[in-house]
Amino acid sequence: MLIDTHCHLDFPDFAEDIGAYVGRAEAAGVRRMVTISTRVARFETYVALAERFASVWCTVGTHPHGAHEELDVTVEQLVALSRHPRCVAIGEAGLDYHYDKSPREAQEQGLRTHIAAARETQLPLVIHSREADEDMAAILREEMGKGAFPAILHCFTAGEMLARTGVELGLYVSFSGILTFKTSEALRDIARDIPLERLLVETDAPYLAPTPYRGKRNEPSYVVETAKVLAEVKGVSFDEIARITTENARRCYWKMDHAAPVAQVA
Template sequence: MQPRPTDLPDLVDSHCHLDFADFQGELPDVLARATAAGVTRMVTICTRLRNEPAVRAIAETYAQVFYAAGTHPMSAAEEPLATLDQLIALTRHPKMVGIGETGLDYHYTADSKAIQQTSLRIHIQAAQETGLPLIIHARDADADVAAILTEGVREKPFSCVMHCFSSGADLARTALDLGFYLSMSGITAFPKSQPLRDIFAAAPLDRILLETDSPYLAPPPFRGRRNEPAYTAFTAKAGAAVFKVSEADFAAATTANFDRLFHKAAKAAKAA
């Protein structure tokens, strides 16, 4: 991989999974490659709360890493139900900057939709109470995701990002109307993703984030291989083409968007 030109603005990988076994023993090298590619910050996501200590330890070890925590919808039936107090307590850590990922996934786990919906509502409450952004996973559940998020905002506003957005145009419009953000992953750069690129092109640039969701979903030319935060730069290149702006402008815009949404991470980075 060629190093990213140093005259471009910094990039942020807003969603990765650095605690996964795919990165075991390699984190220093992975983070060094991210830095060389211009990815100066990242948020690693805890998907099962029993793993939160290990995820937190990564954030404590590396200055450029922040973290979020929640119960992934596909794990909702297997894990103890998170409590509001439990989630709020976790947010007291200075590097814990988001709630989730949570959401609904009916692709493989539709049989647990009731507990997924209960879990999602608890995570929404945590976002409402703490002011930290909610991180949403949505798969084959667009209508229910839209309804529950809309219901939550009507009760008490909160901020949110639709992580690795690859759903339909209706959910995108609902999310944007609620004031939420859409996160662009390597899927956006796949050759057959033109319908998804069209959805992003219809969104305001000031509501777009970048992510890898690594170790999954590597963009071309790495598709089929392990993804890592450095590859944010390739999704950024594809995103600049979608919005018909320069790579520098796209990088600056998405980083500013990240700082606005993940305000706790922005404040910590500024104070460092």
């Protein structure tokens, strides 16, 4: 069994036949998928997917690209929406200095709002961080000093410093298909040094399809390929990395094992 800890099943790429994508994932042994929120305003869309498929769960949050568009979202609103039984995390929120689609001050404000919600609910915060290592590390250290909160450094492509900071603060580090790319040796070196109990795998589908599917539309079933490479990096069997990352995901997304079955929610 594997868990795709981060995908975007609400994106138009999957609209024509979402059932087939979910079915292929389940057939490949990917028994749980977390479809990640990019806009709080679309929360009902994520919930609808999570209520339709027993293997799908959702989150609530605002991607940093749209932080300036949802600055009115409050901690209280995030907390209230997160009470839905199929919602297992806060986010994704964070800092993206590569595209800078939202003013950096808006990204930071949004991130801190989401951190406060994660702290209050103790649901994990799904963190997006791109080319913002120094600022992200500083914010995480400062905010953790105000009170602990669980979190995931998703689709990790940052440097060793941020990885080390995340581990020191008790965060999980999630690897996507980028880990499988020939050019990602430095990233594999970072993964090699992260404790097994802090590792997660994801697709970030429909983006970042792993080798041998690179260039194609990514989907949750492909997380198997990332897990295979992670197993090689860590020097363990595929079955062992599947067991470890699944246990980690269930511990991180703890609400999965405490919610009512989907038939009772829908």
